[in-house]
Amino acid sequence: MAALAARALCLADAGPSHGEVLQDIPRVSRHREEVQRGARFAFGENWRLLVDGIDDARIHAAEASLRAGLGVDSLMGKRFLDAGCGSGLFSLAARRLGAEVVSFDFDPASVSCARVLLERFRPGDGGWRIAEGSVLDEQFLATLGEFDVVYSWGVLHHTGAMWSAIDRVAVRVAPGGTFWIALYNDQGLPSRFWLAVKKTYNAVPAFLRPPIVWIAFARMWGPTLLRDVLRRQPMRSWREYGRTGRGMSPWRDVVDWVGGLPFEVASPEAVVCSVGDLGFDLLTLDTRGRGYGCNEFIFARRGEGVAGRGGVVGEPARRG
Numbered sequence: 001m002a003a004l005a006a007r008a009l010c011l012a013d014a015g016p017s018h019g020e021v022l023q024d025i026p027r028v029s030r031h032r033e034e035v036q037r038g039a040r041f042a043f044g045e046n047w048r049l050l051v052d053g054i055d056d057a058r059i060h061a062a063e064a065s066l067r068a069g070l071g072v073d074s075l076m077g078k079r080f081l082d083a084g085c086g087s088g089l090f091s092l093a094a095r096r097l098g099a100e101v102v103s104f105d106f107d108p109a110s111v112s113c114a115r116v117l118l119e120r121f122r123p124g125d126g127g128w129r130i131a132e133g134s135v136l137d138e139q140f141l142a143t144l145g146e147f148d149v150v151y152s153w154g155v156l157h158h159t160g161a162m163w164s165a166i167d168r169v170a171v172r173v174a175p176g177g178t179f180w181i182a183l184y185n186d187q188g189l190p191s192r193f194w195l196a197v198k199k200t201y202n203a204v205p206a207f208l209r210p211p212i213v214w215i216a217f218a219r220m221w222g223p224t225l226l227r228d229v230l231r232r233q234p235m236r237s238w239r240e241y242g243r244t245g246r247g248m249s250p251w252r253d254v255v256d257w258v259g260g261l262p263f264e265v266a267s268p269e270a271v272v273c274s275v276g277d278l279g280f281d282l283l284t285l286d287t288r289g290r291g292y293g294c295n296e297f298i299f300a301r302r303g304e305g306v307a308g309r310g311g312v313v314g315e316p317a318r319r320g
């Protein structure tokens with residue numbers, strides 16, 4: 001892990017209003033067809049199995065992760081876009097921190113999960129809106145307006161067109177706003193190996209998938225769990241996974257890792273250069289090296305902003 005840069009985060013007061021135009025844009029859903037032919041993992045089905053287990057501890061972990069990344073205690077008065085919201089956990093966390101939140105996902109089941117969280121934890125809350133849409137759909141994105149924070153964690157590498165997705169969603173960041181993305185690291189041969197695993201997982205009949213997950217689980221978690229046993233703290237890392245970090249479930253994350261297709265990877269250098277060319281400065285970078293997680297990048301969009309209107313709101317926590 002390496003922290004390359006840290007600088008004041010500037011967040012804009014408000015982007016153009018999206019008024020009441022935020023609604024599901026009629027479109028032929030490619031999603032089901034892609035899942036049926038094994039080209040796409042059914043992410044939302046996996047999130048469905050997480051949503052029931054989302055409790056205060058997980059929500060607090062998600063909030064802590066946002067607060068640490070953005071270097072703020074509150075998002076009051078800020079607009080937050082959760083692009084590829086998955087379960088909706090981070091939308092909920094941002095809303096609880098005071099942001100006006102817009103969430104969307106390409107997978108209808110993910111959208112349903114976010115709606116379940118809205119109903120369960122924020123019933124009737126007009127400050128959190130949820131839609132079905134794609135980060136590749138410029139027309140849809142244009143209806144959303146601009147945001148002080150655009151958060152797209154672990155999403156853009158699952159679109160099938162990662163670089164276009166980065167370009168398109170970056171445009172939604174208001175001048176001076178924050179762009180937080182997490183992308184799989186390019187590990188060369190191991191990345192190609194995992195791509196083959198993911199293709200296999202999605203191509204085989206459903207009853208053959210659990211053994212693939214168990215083998216991957218043994219590879220991914222075996223050494224850590226063995227170390228816990230040797231330290232006389234069996235399963236400690238497993239138990240702490242949801243309470244620390246991002247508040248996710250370790251088993252759901254294993255399934256997401258094994259199944260997650262489409263799958264693209266990027267080196268940190270390529271991402272920093274490419275997003276820099278779009279008019280962003282890097283604030284923080286966490287790299288995962290040979291691990292399974294994502295590299296995390298937090299950028300600030302250059303431009304007027306924010307310092308004049310809303311002021312600097314925080315200093316992202318240094319990591320690593």
Ligand SMILES: C[S@@+](CC[C@H](N)C(=O)[O-])C[C@H]1O[C@@H](n2cnc3c(N)ncnc32)[C@H](O)[C@@H]1O
Nearest residue numbers: 043084085086106107110134135153154155159
């Ligand atoms: C690994 S999950 C991450 C979910 C969430 N951002 C999080 O941090 O937990 C990836 C999500 O990206 C969504 N996704 C994939 N392609 C997308 C696209 N073109 N537009 C929007 N969301 C997409 C998937 O449906 C899935 O819910």
